[in-house]
Amino acid sequence: MSTDRSNRKSGFATRAIHHGYDPMTAHGALTAPVYMTSTYAFESAEAGGAMFRGEKPGYIYGRTRNPTQALLEDRMAELEGGEAALALASGMGAISALLWTLLEAGDEVVVDHTLYGNTYYLFTKGLAKFGVRATSVDMTDPAALERALTPRTKLVYLETPANPSLRVIDLAAVAARARRVGAKTVVDNTFASPALQRPIEHGIDLVVHSMTKFLGGHGDLLAGALIGPKTVVDQVRGHGLRYLTGATIAPLTAFLVLRGLKTLELRMERHSASALAIARYLETHRRVTWVAYPWLDSCAQKDVARRQMSAGGGLLSFELDGGLAAGMRFMNALKLITRAVSLGDAETLVQHPASMTHAQYAPEERAKHGIADGLIRLSIGLETAADIEADLDQALDASA
Ligand code: 3LM
Numbered sequence: 001m002s003t004d005r006s007n008r009k010s011g012f013a014t015r016a017i018h019h020g021y022d023p024m025t026a027h028g029a030l031t032a033p034v035y036m037t038s039t040y041a042f043e044s045a046e047a048g049g050a051m052f053r054g055e056k057p058g059y060i061y062g063r064t065r066n067p068t069q070a071l072l073e074d075r076m077a078e079l080e081g082g083e084a085a086l087a088l089a090s091g092m093g094a095i096s097a098l099l100w101t102l103l104e105a106g107d108e109v110v111v112d113h114t115l116y117g118n119t120y121y122l123f124t125k126g127l128a129k130f131g132v133r134a135t136s137v138d139m140t141d142p143a144a145l146e147r148a149l150t151p152r153t154k155l156v157y158l159e160t161p162a163n164p165s166l167r168v169i170d171l172a173a174v175a176a177r178a179r180r181v182g183a184k185t186v187v188d189n190t191f192a193s194p195a196l197q198r199p200i201e202h203g204i205d206l207v208v209h210s211m212t213k214f215l216g217g218h219g220d221l222l223a224g225a226l227i228g229p230k231t232v233v234d235q236v237r238g239h240g241l242r243y244l245t246g247a248t249i250a251p252l253t254a255f256l257v258l259r260g261l262k263t264l265e266l267r268m269e270r271h272s273a274s275a276l277a278i279a280r281y282l283e284t285h286r287r288v289t290w291v292a293y294p295w296l297d298s299c300a301q302k303d304v305a306r307r308q309m310s311a312g313g314g315l316l317s318f319e320l321d322g323g324l325a326a327g328m329r330f331m332n333a334l335k336l337i338t339r340a341v342s343l344g345d346a347e348t349l350v351q352h353p354a355s356m357t358h359a360q361y362a363p364e365e366r367a368k369h370g371i372a373d374g375l376i377r378l379s380i381g382l383e384t385a386a387d388i389e390a391d392l393d394q395a396l397d398a399s400a
Helices: 012-018 047-050 065-079 092-101 117-129 143-146 171-180 230-245 250-264 264-284 302-308 323-333 363-368 385-396
Strands: 084-088 110-112 131-136 152-158 186-190 206-209 225-226 289-292 316-322 349-351 377-378
Touching: 012 065, 012 250, 012 264, 065 225, 065 250, 084 230, 092 117, 092 152, 092 186, 092 206, 110 117, 117 131, 117 152, 117 377, 131 143, 143 171, 152 171, 171 186, 171 302, 186 225, 225 230, 225 363, 250 264, 250 377, 264 289, 264 316, 264 385, 316 323, 323 377
Parallel strands: 110 131, 110 152, 152 186, 186 206
Antiparallel strands: 084 225, 206 225, 289 316, 316 377, 349 377
């Protein structure tokens, strides 16, 4: 079905529901088919050979491509405003397939100060084994990034808002500086999702996602994505996915992410509205020492956030008076809110980064990277906001 019946570009939600699929190509089925197949028949022996040589288009084998996956890829490229996309088995699958494809021994990468724990580990421990050097800088200060760039810098990598500190980084400022030394920029857009922020529109080259989170949206799958220039996406499919990782998304998982995308905009609006209300509530609570949320007036990067995001998203972090011990009592006193890692689900989730998602960092590294030991991260779900707030309220009282 064409989503563009006039010259006017369809809105985000319309494209998230319709882009790339015409029911008339599949017996009128409203929902796109799930192709549960590992391999594909060749019309002739010669045709198979031609497909392997890249002379004839078509599907060969399920590790690199499946029609349900292809629809998800078309839709993700459309929503992020990129030329092409690749869907993979997990966020870490997407990140590692990309890095292993683009980097080689002797290359340097510059990464932001605060990254998801396993991404940090991949850069500082994983890639180091293969001769790639990662330098970490505070990219909220573009001058610090500028000083760290060298002629050997191949990639500049960041998350914004960052996990778990919610620091916001100026995408256009990073893109401009990296371009001067010919380095590619990669942004992990998991926290915002394309409904709230599209890094490519700000000059960023490549976007990665953990689709496990807001894009899937229901806590029932693991998946990842990479969006960017077709040449790079093809290269990652042909190397990073095909033989460096084999991190293939399952057809049924691709279907579930497509289903999640249909309600993405609606969910992000609700996640953001509830998270802002709760961030404001926490900020005024006598037991809370500080709250990090991009849409708060107290956010140091609030102007940048408002320039490049359309709402603050569903994540917030805070610390209690009494630090770590008080935080643990608070988490254990929660009744509605679930103690669990991950984020972007319908359920509100709470976790302690220092001992959970960011336990990969050594304690002194966490301190250096702005991940306080007492920091608590909330992923605000889709429940009635007053119920989330009431649970926080009773747990804050109980943890005093
Ligand atoms: C978490 N994060 O709770 P998968 N990029 C970002 C992420 O937050 C994550 C990934 C990539 C969490 C998962 S921690 C044990 C649970 C910004 C994951 C990796 O491979 O799909 O999990 O994505 O913060």
